Amino acid sequence: MRKRIPDLIKKLLFYEILQGLALTFRTMLKPPVTRQYPRERCEPKPGFRGRHAFVRDAVTGREKCVACQKCSIVCPSRCISIRYETDGKGVRHLTKYEIDALRCIFCGYCESICPVCAIVLTEVFEYASYSRQGFVYDRERLLMNWDDFATKLKRPFYFNMFWRPAGSDPRRLSVGKRQQQPIRIQQQAESSKVNVDRNIATTAMDEKTPATEVGK
């Protein structure tokens, strides 16, 4: 009986509900954890699997793809289509490379398998288009995606974690992956600027594309 009386008082005073309310009030005084998204941006972590891009080669100013078709083979959603021509020496030249981003499930297998570190999933996660065709990324569009990503990147170097995953056995990696150095972003931005000046058509396309305008 003696033990029951405090229980009764607790019950009458709504003790457990008051406890909960006390916690709520304590939490109210703490700084909020909610991010006000369009105004407060969160930076995706390095290696985030976002919009696709072709790494622009600093030497040639073009993509590094060698048309080995490995990415289109491993792709679980089969969203990559590749066409190539073989010249007299047996070297493949890419004629068409298309990624249907609406089909893509962003598993990162393509960047895992790419032997020359050509295709990457960048950290861009906010992109939109008014048409389905705006999500079919061809070669030019993939290079533009890279420029768009590289100019906005805040780190001085870019190295995709799928190129050499930490702790992976180097014997399982291709030569191109083993030799890949971190890409200096400042250089990339400059080279892309030169390229854009040279190619007016590309810039015109860039302005038309509403992809990067969303959420500004």
Added chain:
Amino acid sequence: MEPVGVAGTESRKELTLNMGPQHPATHGVLRLTLDLDGEVVTGCTPHVGYLHRGIEKLAESRTWHGVMPLTDRLDYIASAGNNIGYCLAVERLFGIEVPDRAKYLRTIVFEMSRISSHLLWLATHALDIGAMTVFLYCFREREWLLDIFETICGARLTVSYPRIGGVLQDMEPAVLESLDAFTRMFPGKILEYETMIDKNRIWLDRTQGVGVISARDALRWGLTGPTLRGSGVMYDLRRDVPYDAYDRVDFDVPLGSNGDVYDRYRCRMEELRQSNRILRQCIAALPQGDILSANTPDLDIPLMGKKELVPEMSLGNASIAFGDVLPVAPKGEIYSAVEAPKGELGLYLMSDGSGNPCRMRVRSPSYVHAGALAKMCEGGFIADVIAVIGSIDIVMGECDR
């Protein structure tokens, strides 16, 4: 024909009510047809298939590696658990031994996914019953785990972090430190959730004695996971059939006794603590070494092996005939199960030696639990149906596959 709606008649009529597929408290696209006598549920028929994507059929045309991102989409709240379940099945089928470090890393991500799944369950379950604050608190802690997932594999929900024969990449010391900080912070947070609802009389009234299923019935309906343990049956695959590093960590399996919504809730809350304990042990005992087994098949495993060359001996035909196709993977079939956050996630795989599974079948806990909904709901009030659905922690992505 019976007279309908005549004023003054005292005929009792049963009402059939469609709950779902678009109902905020049915956790996805679950549709229940409820037979109501007043406010009392007399019959309950679950309808599934609104989220059917044919993952099992799709798997037959994907390579062994290519199936793994599909398993992300089963129980999309704890996708790392599905990945590990699938990878374990393939490893057992192929006879691949996973390195120690990878085993520990997998156990870590499995428990991380269990905690994030249970946090989401608690959040939505509490929200269904009317406790809004818990919902916000749970998402606050879940964010920390999702950030860790994002760091280690580049995605927050559809992680694809494990690989057949190991994991994608090693965890950096900074990640482990962040996880360690989480495990130190988390027990206090569990106490916070319990302060909000554990003894709250509204919560007790809504959950105690509601949706009761006896241990015998629970076994007969094939329930697994916390839903079964809430009824007092000791069955946990982590303890009974240890995989990865579960045989090297020390943890308790919480048990309920009454088999009602409250006991299932208590089981999951205790599981949060135990998962936290497992995480701490794994971080402390993480061995050095490889993260991927040496005999893992390559990511670009060919769909078919090369054909055996047999020289044609007949005169006049100097060509070479093709013999049998060489297998690229061991043949056989296997059923392998893991203790996913929702219950026993079983994968039945059949290999005919080619680069893709001949057949994949998923025994998903949510599908089995959806069947037992009728048993738990009948005789209760219509408002309790919501509590029962929350307490079995159903995810339609896994249920419909």
